[in-house]
Amino acid sequence: MNHACYWLLDSVIENPFPVHWLNPSYEDLSMAFNRKHHGLSLSEVEESFSELCEKRYLGVYIGRHFSEYDQTPLFPSMLEIRSALRGETMMHYVVTPEGGKQWEALSPPEWQKYSVTGGTPMCIVAGDKAILEELLLLESYIAPSYEIVSESVRKSTIKPWRATYWKTVAVGYSACFETVKNVSTTKDTSMEAYNRWSEILNWYEQPDV
Structure with a gap:
C-alpha cells in the first residue's frame, strides 16, 4: 500500500x-x-x-x-x-x-492501550484496567485547569467494548467522574506526566510507506 x-x-x-x-x-x-x-x-x-x-x-x-x-x-x-x-x-x-x-x-495496534476521553460527565474508557488507572491519575496533571472530584468517580467494565465505530474488542474499562475548576494559580502541566500520557496514547506504529 x-x-x-x-x-x-x-x-x-x-x-x-x-x-x-x-x-x-x-x-x-x-x-x-x-x-x-x-x-x-x-x-x-x-x-x-x-x-x-x-x-x-x-x-x-x-x-x-x-x-x-x-x-x-x-x-x-x-x-x-x-x-x-x-x-x-x-x-x-x-x-x-x-x-x-x-x-x-x-499498523499492528495495541488495543489494550487505546482509550477515549469525553462526555458529560467526563469519562475515560481504555482497553486495559491498568492503563485506565494510570490515565485517571495523569488527568489532573495534563489538564491543570480542572480537578477530578474523587468521590464522584464511578468505574465499570464494558463487555464487549465498541472501541471505534468499526472495531469492537472483548472488553473495555470505564471511569466516569465530575470535575471542578482548579482555583490554584500555581498548578502547571507536568512535563513528565505529559510525556507519559503521550507514550500511552501512542498505541500503534505507522509503517514506512
Whole structure:
C-alpha cells in the first residue's frame, strides 16, 4: 500500500470526516485532521480515494449529519468523489471492517492501550484496567485547569467494548467522574506526566510507506 492510500485509511481509523476536508486547497486540513498534511495533489487524492472505495476499504455516508455507523456505507463513483472533494456534495468517509483489517496488518495496534476521553460527565474508557488507572491519575496533571472530584468517580467494565465505530474488542474499562475548576494559580502541566500520557496514547506504529 502506498503513502496516499495509507494516509486516507489512517485518517479515519478513530472518527469519520467530511470528504471535502481532503482537498489539498482546504486551508485547515492539518488542523482538522490533527496530523501532517497529506502532501497530495487533488488528482492523487481522487485516484487513491477511488481505489480504496473500489476495494471496499473506504465507504461514504451522504449528508451533513448522521449518528448511525451501522448502516452499510456507499461506494461512490469517481464523478461522485470529485463532487464531494469540491464540496458540491456533502459526504463523510469511513473505513470499512475490511479496510480496518488492512490497516491493522500495516499498523499492528495495541488495543489494550487505546482509550477515549469525553462526555458529560467526563469519562475515560481504555482497553486495559491498568492503563485506565494510570490515565485517571495523569488527568489532573495534563489538564491543570480542572480537578477530578474523587468521590464522584464511578468505574465499570464494558463487555464487549465498541472501541471505534468499526472495531469492537472483548472488553473495555470505564471511569466516569465530575470535575471542578482548579482555583490554584500555581498548578502547571507536568512535563513528565505529559510525556507519559503521550507514550500511552501512542498505541500503534505507522509503517514506512
